[in-house]
Structures are given as C-alpha cells and as structure tokens.
Amino acid sequence: MEYNNNQQEQQVISLPRIGDPAPAFEAETTHGTLQLEDFKGSWVILFSHPADFTPVCTTEFIAFQEIADDLRKLNTELLGLSVDSVHSHIAWVRNVKEKMGVELTFPIIADLNKDVAKKYGMIMPGESTTETSRAVFVIDDKQIVRAVIYYPLSTGRNMPEILRLVKALQTTDEHxxxxxxxxxxxxxxxxxxxxxxxxxxxxxxxxxxxxxxxxxxxxxx
Amino acid sequence: MACVNGDGTLTQSAKSVLSSLDNKPMSAEQLSQLISVPLFKVRSSLRDMKSMGLVKMTNDEHYEVTEGGRKLLSR
Structure with missing residues (x-):
C-alpha cells in the first residue's frame, strides 16, 4: 500500500485510542533513560505540556506535584513530556524549586525529536506544530490506554478530575x-x-x- | 537514574542499588521495596548497570553484582 507524504504525516500524529496497548517508547528523561515497560505493574499518567518556563505549565506542574502522593497511593506514577531538552527541564525544575518552593519529583521526558509526542498524537498542528498540547494519557498496570484528555495551550488542567478519573477506573476494575x-x-x-x-x-x-x-x-x- | 558521575565514581543512587545487591541477589521488585525507590526507577537503573557490566541477571531473574561492579563500589 502506497502513502503520500500527507497520509504518512496523518498516520504518525493519530493518537492511541482507549483500549489500545500504549505505544512503547524509550526516552531521555530528567531521571535517566526510561522505557514505558519500566512502569509495568503501575498505572501511569503520561502528560504533555507546551514548553518549560511558561506560566500555565508551571502552575500545572506544581498542581501535578500536589497530587503525586495521592496518585502514588493508587499505584500511579506521573510522567511529564515536552519538546524541550533535558537541560531545559532540569533548569526549570530547579527554578520551580527556587522560586515557588516546590520540588518536582516525577520524571519529565525530553522529547526533542518528538518521537513520543508523535506516537501519542500529542501535537495538534492546527494549534501549534512545534509544541505539544496539554494531553493526558491514563495507562493502566497492563499498559493499556484507559482514558485520554486533551486541553488546549491556553487552559490549565484540573487535577482533582485526573485523580477522580484514576479512582473511577480502578473502582470499575475492582468491582x-x-x-x-x-x-x-x-x-x-x-x-x-x-x-x-x-x-x-x-x-x-x-x-x-x-x-x-x-x-x-x-x-x- | 544515571549510574556514574563525570569523574567515574558511582552516583549515590547507584551506590545504594549496588551495595544492596552486594549483600544478596534480588529481583527489581524486591530491591524497589528494600530501598524505597519506585520500581520504574529501579528497573531503569538496573538496565543501565547491566549494560555497563556492573550487574548481571541470574537464571531466576534476580540481579547480582559483578566483579566490575564490586570494584567500582569500593572506590
């Protein structure tokens, strides 16, 4: 089957659907090289943000950190991502600690070549071709995509809803x-x-x- | 979770992993519980250390420290 360039581009930016196996990846992060497989047995909130050192993203990262302990109690790990370098991430994490007094303890993927962003359809070309949108993929302990949330660049996400979503999914599984x-x-x-x-x-x-x-x-x- | 600093010495987290395994070979899950580090970080660290020849996997999927790992640990 032949594809033209446009079709190929369409293919790589489509997102995994609910119920699909989460696309595997290996990525450089602020906590070293991580593979999705490393999280097997835990639930994962894989989320993207547009860019480091931007105000809405900073509020979101602080808010994600605030629910990190609650998520950990639900056997759920946070994993951030943006199209920035690992050095940018490190500098931003240090800045957030220095200026806001919050230590970000979860890893952040440095997706400079957009490999992971493309696999998960995190880039919305109609909004930006260079930044990832505010995507959230809830991946369960068997590495299946269980929920997907998308917010535009302008709107910060609602952390209580993300926490509620994980609790609801786990309740469904258990009962x-x-x-x-x-x-x-x-x-x-x-x-x-x-x-x-x-x-x-x-x-x-x-x-x-x-x-x-x-x-x-x-x-x- | 990088294993080795720029000067060739082990990072604190790598020392913690290696010294724990030096006492007794164990699985990634056991190690994660012992040192209270999330399992994903332990798996990533063990993969790095295995590629550097600092640990090796036994037949029952436990990890043990190699001679090279012991040498680096004693530096």
Whole structure:
C-alpha cells in the first residue's frame, strides 16, 4: 500500500485510542533513560505540556506535584513530556524549586525529536506544530490506554478530575461497576444494565441494588 | 537514574542499588521495596548497570553484582 507524504504525516500524529496497548517508547528523561515497560505493574499518567518556563505549565506542574502522593497511593506514577531538552527541564525544575518552593519529583521526558509526542498524537498542528498540547494519557498496570484528555495551550488542567478519573477506573476494575456523572469515591456506583429479560426481571425484584428502573440500578461499594 | 558521575565514581543512587545487591541477589521488585525507590526507577537503573557490566541477571531473574561492579563500589 502506497502513502503520500500527507497520509504518512496523518498516520504518525493519530493518537492511541482507549483500549489500545500504549505505544512503547524509550526516552531521555530528567531521571535517566526510561522505557514505558519500566512502569509495568503501575498505572501511569503520561502528560504533555507546551514548553518549560511558561506560566500555565508551571502552575500545572506544581498542581501535578500536589497530587503525586495521592496518585502514588493508587499505584500511579506521573510522567511529564515536552519538546524541550533535558537541560531545559532540569533548569526549570530547579527554578520551580527556587522560586515557588516546590520540588518536582516525577520524571519529565525530553522529547526533542518528538518521537513520543508523535506516537501519542500529542501535537495538534492546527494549534501549534512545534509544541505539544496539554494531553493526558491514563495507562493502566497492563499498559493499556484507559482514558485520554486533551486541553488546549491556553487552559490549565484540573487535577482533582485526573485523580477522580484514576479512582473511577480502578473502582470499575475492582468491582465491575461503572461510575455516574460527578461520581466521587464513597458514592454509589452504577450496575451495568442487564443483558437478558430474565436478568432484568431478577434485577427488578432484587433488594441488593437501589433501582429507579430495571436498567438503572446503583450499588454501594 | 544515571549510574556514574563525570569523574567515574558511582552516583549515590547507584551506590545504594549496588551495595544492596552486594549483600544478596534480588529481583527489581524486591530491591524497589528494600530501598524505597519506585520500581520504574529501579528497573531503569538496573538496565543501565547491566549494560555497563556492573550487574548481571541470574537464571531466576534476580540481579547480582559483578566483579566490575564490586570494584567500582569500593572506590
């Protein structure tokens, strides 16, 4: 099959979908050379930012650091990325510590050749061809992409939502339940709808769940 | 997690890894728990050290220090 240049470019910038294996990579980071495989067994928040030494990114990195301990308790590691050199990252990390009093403890990928950014579709050419957008890939302990969030260059991300998302995904895995809008840990979760008439009748008659109707049941976890 | 400083000596983190393995060969997971360093960092460090010949992997996927690793550790 032949591709012209435009098709090839389209191919490399497409993002991995939810449920896909996370694309493997080896990258230079502020913590040395890391492979995605090094994180096997842990969940990973792989996130990109446009550039070091920019104000919105600085607020985001401080905010990511603030949830790092909570994420660690969820067996989840942070891994940042931008199209900057490792020396730029190191200088920025030192600057954030000196000026803002916050020590950034997670690794940051120096993706100067955009290898990882292209594999994960982190560059939005309509917005910028040189900077990565504010992408978040939630990768589970089996290295499957479980959720994807994209924000534009102008808008900083919401860390409580990222934390809530990881908790919701892990709750789904542990209990086989879904989570409703605005769900928070400790609240009731959604029982998947029945797939047969018999199951629907049994569900409606059961007092195990709190049901509005046969298809809409919740359960305490 | 670089292993060696510019002057050829081991970094503090590399010393910690090597001296722990010098007592007893262990897996990356065991080592991560022992020295309280995230598993991804330990795996990365062990890969670097293996490529430099400082550690080698045993048949049961444990890591042990090589003679070269011991020499560098004693510097």
């Amino acid at each position: 086989g339940l879904a989570t409703p809008a605005n769900w928070q840990p400790g609240e009731m979760a959604i029982v998947p709808p029945p797939k047969t008439q018999e199951e629907a009748d049994e569900r409606a008659a059961s007092d195990e769940f709190e049901c509005k109707d046969w298809y809409f049941c919740k359960k305490h976890i």
